[in-house]
Amino acid sequence: MQASKKSINYNNLFIYFLAFSSGFSIMCIELLAGRILAPFFGSSVHIWGSIITVFMLSLSFGYLLGGKLSTHSASLTRYGAIFIIAGLTLLPIVTSSEWLMESIFLAVEDSRYGSLLASTALFFIPTIILGMLSPYSVRLLVKNSNESGQVAGKLYFVSTLGSAIGTIITSFYLVLWFDINTIVLSVSLVLSLLGITTIALAKVYANFYKAEVQREISHA
């Protein structure tokens, strides 16, 4: 009984760590977005307007969707799958941003709407997916309604802390050490690996509990 309680705590700690990582990734990508768009749309104030609008909008949709999804048989496995999908949807930023931005640049003369369209094309979907993780984490962490506020508070704390650290590390150091594509690829890879680890852990837990239950049955 004690052992299982302890393992649940590790489980929660891992979920908080995952929420931290998603917060980190969101701001890391948002910060790079300015650099990615600059060659085609410049660095006027409205470029940041476009980027922040798209990120806020997609996060809001992500929260809604993630909350909705968590009502149907929420599990660590599905949670991990969201991470993998988030990692995968970041890949087009590396592979297709060049021609995507070029065709938008050719089609739209006004750099305000050009940048809005480009940041939608590149960042809308991955940020929705990343936004889904927060409410889903709350669902996995909350065990009774009494602690739900505290859990949500801790989760906001951890993921927003991740965002802050993601912002400063990316802008102070990562851009000085690596190419933009290298950073985006690494974020994508890390998210996918975290997802795979989560799914693997979920499998291990399931097997562990199955074995435990079987042992108890055979004992009885």
Place this chain on the structure above:
Amino acid sequence: MPNSINKFIYCAGFLLSVCLVNNAIAEVVHSERSLYRNILVEDNGDLRCLKFNVKSNKTRQSCFNKSQPEQLVFNYTKQLLTGLLVNPEPQRILIIGLGGGTMSNTLHKLLPDSYIDNVEIDHSVIKVAREYFGFLENEQIKTYSQDGRVFVKRAVLKKQEYDWIILDAFNGDYIPEHLMTKEFLEETKSLLSKKGILTANTFSSSKLYGYESATYKAVFGDFYQVSNKDNNNRIILAGKNGLDQNFNRAQEPVSKNGSINKLSIELLAIGVDAKELYQNMKSTAIHQNWSDDNPVLTDQFAPANLLNIDTD
């Protein structure tokens, strides 16, 4: 101990008086906060200056004498005119980074038949240039309130050509990093006509120096550097097709031993000594003062502002 306190008091008093005197002389004629920066117009006797950030001494400014508006006041603006030694009759000129518009005005005086396009990201700067610096616009002189990179990309699409591109978008406090990459320089290069040249006002201190130099070299090959001992500006002068055939032309205004041609006379009239300009030109083919292993700045890797802080 009392001695050092005395020294300190003396020092502080001196600094205070310097501040007071400065404040007494310089009069702020106009100040506004634009979307990008604080803009300040200061009058200092006959001298009127456009400043972008009051406290920073790194700030580059654009100044002119109210009584002699066509005189170029600052070294780096004079140095930019080295472009005329290499390419004396540019028909189409592109200036990225307006400042007070003094460069545009001066070039219009020198080359009344040439077309000048000015590009400035900050609309407030354009307004201030018009109101306080007598920035002239007409059929030949146009101004575009746009990001330089976007303007250049569109101009490439429209297959426009310029004989002279002047890049002066770096005011010292913040570097628009996308205007310093290999890709951007390639775009400007493709905008240049056959004999076209690019002059860029660049950085001469910090780690950025080597990176920036390597980037220009990667795009244009060897180029000229124009610098002054008493000045931490460096002008890069690069040509569409290298520099060799232009080198002799650059000698023209001062060659025939004392016989000065029309251009040097015109330059002298605005306070620019052509001979001095020529003497300050140094080809990187002859001496390159950065090491070859400096990385090139690209759209993927352009931490120009971070490199500019890092001085170790």
